[in-house]
Amino acid sequence: MPIQWITPKHLAAPADDFFVPELCEPEALLSMVLLAELLVLVLVLAEPMLPGFNWVRLALTSLFVQWIVLLSAALLCRLRPWLARLRAALAGGLCCLLVVGLTLACTAVADYYELGGPLPHNGEVNLYLRHALISLIMSALLLRYFYLQSQWRRQEQAELRARIESLQARIRPHFLFNSLNSIASLVAVDPYKAEQAVLDLSDLFRASLAKPGSLVPWSEELALAKRYLSIEHYRLGERLQLQWEVAEVPNDLPIPQLTLQPLLENALIYGIQPRIEGGLVRVEASYAEGVFQLCVSNPYEQQGEPQPSRGTHQALNNIDARLAALFGARASLSVERRDGRHYTCLRYPCARLTQEAGAL
Numbered sequence: 001m002p003i004q005w006i007t008p009k010h011l012a013a014p015a016d017d018f019f020v021p022e023l024c025e026p027e028a029l030l031s032m033v034l035l036a037e038l039l040v041l042v043l044v045l046a047e048p049m050l051p052g053f054n055w056v057r058l059a060l061t062s063l064f065v066q067w068i069v070l071l072s073a074a075l076l077c078r079l080r081p082w083l084a085r086l087r088a089a090l091a092g093g094l095c096c097l098l099v100v101g102l103t104l105a106c107t108a109v110a111d112y113y114e115l116g117g118p119l120p121h122n123g124e125v126n127l128y129l130r131h132a133l134i135s136l137i138m139s140a141l142l143l144r145y146f147y148l149q150s151q152w153r154r155q156e157q158a159e160l161r162a163r164i165e166s167l168q169a170r171i172r173p174h175f176l177f178n179s180l181n182s183i184a185s186l187v188a189v190d191p192y193k194a195e196q197a198v199l200d201l202s203d204l205f206r207a208s209l210a211k212p213g214s215l216v217p218w219s220e221e222l223a224l225a226k227r228y229l230s231i232e233h234y235r236l237g238e239r240l241q242l243q244w245e246v247a248e249v250p251n252d253l254p255i256p257q258l259t260l261q262p263l264l265e266n267a268l269i270y271g272i273q274p275r276i277e278g279g280l281v282r283v284e285a286s287y288a289e290g291v292f293q294l295c296v297s298n299p300y301e302q303q304g305e306p307q308p309s310r311g312t313h314q315a316l317n318n319i320d321a322r323l324a325a326l327f328g329a330r331a332s333l334s335v336e337r338r339d340g341r342h343y344t345c346l347r348y349p350c351a352r353l354t355q356e357a358g359a360l
Contacts, residue, residue, distance in 0.1 A: 018084035019150035020095065020143070024077040029070075036069040037062065039138060060115060068106050068135070072099045088147065096139045103135035104128060179228070182235045193234040200231050215326070218285075219251035225260040232268055239278025240268065246285040250352050253287055255294075256322050262315040263296040263344050271298025271342060282341075287352075295345040300337060316344070323348055 021028050040062045044054075075098055076083070083091045107128055179201050186194035216224075233240055260283070267281045279299040286293050316333060323331035323346060331348035 017150075017154075018080065018091070019088060019147040020076060020080060020083065020091070021146060022077065022080070023073040029073060032069050032073055033066065035142070036065045040065050043134075064106060064110060064115075068099070068103050071102050071106070072139075075102065092140075092143045092147070095143055096136055099139040100132050100135050103131050107131045179231055182231055186234050190234070197231045197234050200227050203227060214257055215254040216257050217251055218249050218253040218255050221255045221257065221260050222246065224258070225264055228261050229264065236268070236272060236278065239275070240272055241278065241280040243280055243282040246283060249285045249287050249292070252352050253292055254350055254352075255292070256319075256326060259319055259322075259346070260294065260296070262319060263294075263346075266315060266344065267296050267298035267342075271300055275299065275301075290351065291347055291349050293345065293347040295343055297341045297343045299340060300342040319346065 023029060023032065040058065043061055043065075044058050076095060079098075083094065086094070111127070183194055183197045183201065186197060229240075229242065264281065264283070272279050272281065282295075282297045284295045284297075316335070320333040323333060327348040327350065331346070333344075333346045336343050336345075
């Protein structure tokens with residue numbers, strides 16, 4: 001079965017590169033309403049100070065500005081798919097013109113019904129010009145902020161993607177060299193098994209090199225790890241015993257590529273290989289309430305145990321860094337020893353791929 005590659009949501013390319021966000025979203029709408037109220041306070045405070053504060057003036061100005069903001073947000077939200085197909089400069093200019101046009105229209109309605117009191121002819125001209133200039137300046141500043149935020153977010157995603165791909169590429173030589181050492185030990189003892197191990201390694205590496213820095217379904221990561229274990233079985237034989245407790249994990253659960261294999265490799269090198277009698281490697285995985293947890297355990301000796309090498313720390317640090325980059329602060333990697341066994345566990349929040357597809 002060909003491997004299906006998945007990109008995490010916050011690393012995926014957006015549906016479009018338009019810098020204006022979805023203004024119909026509650027969070028964006030609330031931000032615009034709050035900014036509008038700040039603008040109202042500035043406008044009211046900019047007028048000559050009178051002995052008594054005119055609360056009616058504040059309420060009418062607030063109502064006027066909020067109507068413009070809500071109408072502008074609704075119109076830009078509706079026209080966003082069309083504006084996204086234009087160049088950024090042209091789209092920004094049209095957005096400014098739309099806001100200015102709505103401001104003038106609301107000003108005309110307020111003037112017609114004399115909501116701010118009757119004005120002389122010259123006063124009407126100055127009012128329209130004043131409102132047009134204020135709306136033009138504020139909309140231009142807000143669009144500039146949206147544009148810079150979009151550029152910053154795009155740069156952050158590019159840096160994060162490059163970091164993950166770098167971490168992913170760094171783990172492959174370590175994995176390849178250890179597998180080749182295992183195959184080399186078989187050449188003199190059993191050439192046929194060595195040949196089969198080379199074929200397994202070829203299939204395994206073809207899969208792991210297909211696309212760096214990506215998430216794969218749990219079923220694919222599990223198959224990848226079992227190919228690696230088949231290579232180690234040639235070398236360790238009956239000394240290697242395995243116990244799998246992973247039946248409750250959905251096959252489409254996303255997991256960073258080459259996560260389980262390094263954990264198994266460390267368990268074999270430091271828990272099975274030094275022991276003449278070998279031992280049991282236990283793989284336990286579960287998925288509950290949107291959180292995936294994976295534990296790999298192996299036996300260890302209390303006395304005379306060799307100190308872990310720098311390579312072990314590199315592999316675990318690599319996995320920890322990739323989990324943090326992909327899933328944020330709620331992802332964790334822990335190591336502990338209890339009851340004569342060494343446990344390496346990781347956990348992170350994620351949604352099943354079918355759930356993500358249904359949400360889109």
